[in-house]
Amino acid sequence: MEIPVEFKKKFTGLLGEEEAGRLFSALMEPSKKAYRVNTLKDRTKVIYTLDNLVSGIPSAYYGEISGKDPEWVSGSVYSQDPAAMFPAHLTAVQPGDKVLDLCAAPGGKSTALAEKLEGEGLLVANEISPSRAKILRENLERWGVGNALVTSASPDKLSPVFPEFFDEILVDAPCSGEGMFRKSEDAVKYWSQENVELCAARQKEILTEAVKMLKPGGQLVYSTCTFSPEEDEEIVSWLMDQGFTVNPVNLTGVPHADGRPDWGNGDESLVNCARFWPQDGLGEGQFAASLTKPGTASDVAADDQFPVRKKKVKAKDRKKGRGASPERPSKEEVGYIEAALAGFAWPKAINFGRDLLKSNDHVFWPAIDPSAVAGVKILNNGLELGMLKKKRFEPSHQLAEWLGQVAQDKVVDLDEAGYERYLHGESVQVESALSGFVLVxxxxxxxxxxxxxxxxxxxxxxxxxxx
Incomplete structure (x- = not known):
């Protein structure tokens, strides 16, 4: 890798020759690989070595995983850079909270937030890029998450829908990617001071909308995978000018550097920010700060203010069955669903007659009232149970991954050869007294x-x- 001359000059000035030299040397070393084990599922099934812990992150380990292994395919593990694990870790998310991951793809932080929620409350995971949003949805599905709303919208489209609604918001903002130099040739190739400044302006635009969606007294975790003060301490200083306070973070024993007040507005509370340098040996580059919005939660009753808007359906679409509001399955359809899913253990009880909705024959258990998010591009709302066909019901892949959280009796456990054939799409001959739909x-x-x-x-x- 040829580090840009302008980058070297900038960080030599910021860090001094000795520390800058350590940074430049570290950027020439191989990147570190790590993974998290899914605490929503049975970790005892994972056969990877679990002895090289990532400091400060529960159930995270150094090592490399394969996308072909049952651990990955079943959503039991997630490959993630160690430093990138900390923004979600620093949130104060508790079961039952309403949480927004605003720039969520590919899903590492969203899956960690979903674990903290433990199936309770609401996770809105948003990604503006449609192709990346698809990957985000797949990763949350694999993780066994049933209480997420996956959206693909710009922040300014979301903020009018969720005014002062969320308890916590994570903004892992698009940035100049200096912390990705070891992993991405493009990050090196396209680096420039001009791009740093463009990214800082974009980060302010994103945060302007994000703060509108945060409850008074709510927590905002802001993070980037870059080192430049313009995108880190200066952005946090800008939030402080709006009344936000920077919260202390507990990173005892974790290799990191405190934030630099002299790189921001000079306020000493900037030391509560955390920067993860490659030379510290944890992982790639990352910056993170936890902030609290001014005011208290009692200043707004977000649930009461949450808008419920009915989407208007054009006559031509109504005739073709498009755009219609979701409705409850009929009694007959509920019978098909119950028959297909009889005998499975459920992580959480569902009332098939009242809790479920259907849209274009897709049956789902919504994480949020669909009419409340009309006009927003939705990739997934809660848990899709499956699809109604002619006098029958076919369960979904998402449901299989969700049911994988608890012990099941209706399971066919394949050997390695059968597993590989099944992943290829083949039917497999097995010895089993079971019949009908089974988990694999x-x-x-x-x-x-x-x-x-x-x-x-x-x-x-x-x-x-x-x-």
Whole structure:
């Protein structure tokens, strides 16, 4: 890697020759790989070595995982840079909270936030890029998350829908990517001071909308994967000018550097920010700060103010069945659903007659009233149970991953050869007394549905995920 001359000059001036030299040397070293183990699922099934802990992050370990292993396919592990684990870790999320991950793809931070919620409350995971939002949805689905609303919208489209609504908001903002130099040639190639300044302006635009969605007294975690003060301490200083206070963070024993007041507005509370340098040996580069919005939660009754807006449907679309408001399944349809899903253990009780909605024959358990988010592009609202066909019901892949959180009896556990064939999309012959829809696992880790008849396991693994 050829580090840009302008970058070297800038950080030599900021850090001094000795520390800057350590940074430049570290950027020439291989990047560190790590993964998190999903606490929503049974971690005892994971056979990866769990002895090289990432300091400060529960259930996180150094090492490399394969996207073909049952651990990944079942959503039992997630590959993530160690330093990138800390923004979600620094949030104060508790079960039952309303949480927004505003710049969420590919989903590492969203999956960590979902773990903190433990299936309670609401996670809104947003990504403006449609292609990246699809990856975000797939990762949350694999993780077994059933209480997330996955959206693809610009922040200014979300803020009128969620005024002062969230208890915590995480903004891992798009940045100049200096902390990605070891992993991305493009980050090096396109670095410039001009781009740093453009990113800082964009970060302010994003945060301007984010703070509108945060309750008074709520927590904002702001993070970047870059080192430049313009995108870090200066942005936090800008938030302080709006009344935000910087919270102390507990990173005892974690290799990091405190924020630099002299790189911002000079306020001593900037030392409460955290910067993770490559030379400190934790992982790649990261900056994170926890802030509190002025006011108290009692200043606004967010639930009462949450707008419920009915989306108008054009006549031509109504005739074709498009754009209609979701409705409850009929009694007959509920019967098909219950018959197909009989015998499975549920992580959380669902009232099939009243809790479920259907839209274009897709049956789902909403994380939020669909009419409340009309006009926002939704990729997933809560838990999709499956699809109604002619006098029958087919369960979804998301439901299989969600059911994988708890012990199940209706499971076919494939050996390694059968597992590989199933991932390819093949049907598999098995010895089992079961029939009908069953969960499919390998080494006890559930990753799909299948349909069993006379020992023949019909493949229901999604075509887009087959390997």
């Amino acid at each position: 696992a390998c080494r006890g880790m559930v990753f799909s549905f299948g349909k069993l008849a006379k020992g023949q396991l019909k493949n229901y693994y999604p075509k887009g995920l087959r390997q």
